[in-house]
Amino acid sequence: MNIHDKYKVLQQNLKAMGSVAVAFSSGVDSTFLLKAALEALGGENVIAVTASSCSFPERELKEAKEFCEKNGVRHIVCKSEELDIDGFRQNPKNRCYLCKHELFEKIWEIARENGMNAVAEGSNMDDNGDYRPGLIAVKELGVSSPLRQAELYKEEIRELSKEMGLPTWDKQSFACLSSRFVYGETISEKKLGMVDKAEQLLLDMGFHQVRVRIHGNIARIEVLPDEITKIVEEGNRTKIANQLKEYGFDYVTLDLLGYRTGSMNETLDEKEKEI
CATH class of the missing domain: 3.40.50.620 (HUPs)
Known part of the structure; x- marks a missing residue:
């Protein structure tokens, strides 16, 4: 069809x-x-x-x-x-x-x-x-x-x-900010705000599809694979690292596999996916 x-x-x-x-x-x-x-x-x-x-x-x-x-x-x-x-x-x-x-x-x-x-x-x-x-x-x-x-x-x-002329046809995919947390890690207003500001920074810098996953006070950034070279350019790399540290992250890391949906689910086995 x-x-x-x-x-x-x-x-x-x-x-x-x-x-x-x-x-x-x-x-x-x-x-x-x-x-x-x-x-x-x-x-x-x-x-x-x-x-x-x-x-x-x-x-x-x-x-x-x-x-x-x-x-x-x-x-x-x-x-x-x-x-x-x-x-x-x-x-x-x-x-x-x-x-x-x-x-x-x-x-x-x-x-x-x-x-x-x-x-x-x-x-x-x-x-x-x-x-x-x-x-x-x-x-x-x-x-x-x-x-x-x-x-x-x-x-x-x-x-x-x-x-249909909808403005969202090429909009980045989005999921609620709580999905950025490792299962079992406490979700707080403060950390949700850190993630929100970090992702907004990347979007404002022109990255098209982003996730900032949070592991304790470590940020794990996912961008599209073809934008990885852009994110590690000296000016971008230092700007992102410095800004995210200002937002409250202790360490700023880049996921070399790039953006993918549900990456936090990769640690779950099939039994754990049963409700």
Whole structure:
């Protein structure tokens, strides 16, 4: 099935919902899903819900607000502080499950208050191949995953987004800042702020896809493999090291394998991935 046929399937599935609350982070997938929902159902039958927390950068919240305002979408921002969830700060291997379960309970409540029949989130087919405990919460709570149901992959979503004129078609992939921590390491507001500032610095310097993983007070930087030579250029190298030390890191390191999703999951064996 080509991407345009997949998009037709997506539209049909969205229309069948009648009305929907879209979990909206302003990322590539949720922006595409929200736009598709607007086309399928019309603005009166769609709301966007964005969760605000210390693990969600201000730049992402700003972009979410701007997109909804520009496209005439009813936008609700709810407070969802993950660090208040029992056990979350200790960063267990099912951290994402704990977060998503509470988040989607809140989104369902908002959906019902606004007369929406369904809640939808933006995971795609590429998310099936990694350790994603949050998807278990999605299934348990009856949240729809229209992009996976239409068998859309990330690159196909980017291609369709470009055709639709969406500003996110080439946006870097993003996951909540809590995913930068080693499992079992305590997550704190201070360290989330360190990671946020470090990643913003790299983005401001023109790096396209970045992660700053935190190991104690050590920063492990991931950039795209073809940007590794750029990051080790003398001016960039010293600037990044000095700035990250100012942010609170003791040591600044570069991962020679480069950026990849879910690198913190590489230390888990199959048994540990069971919830």
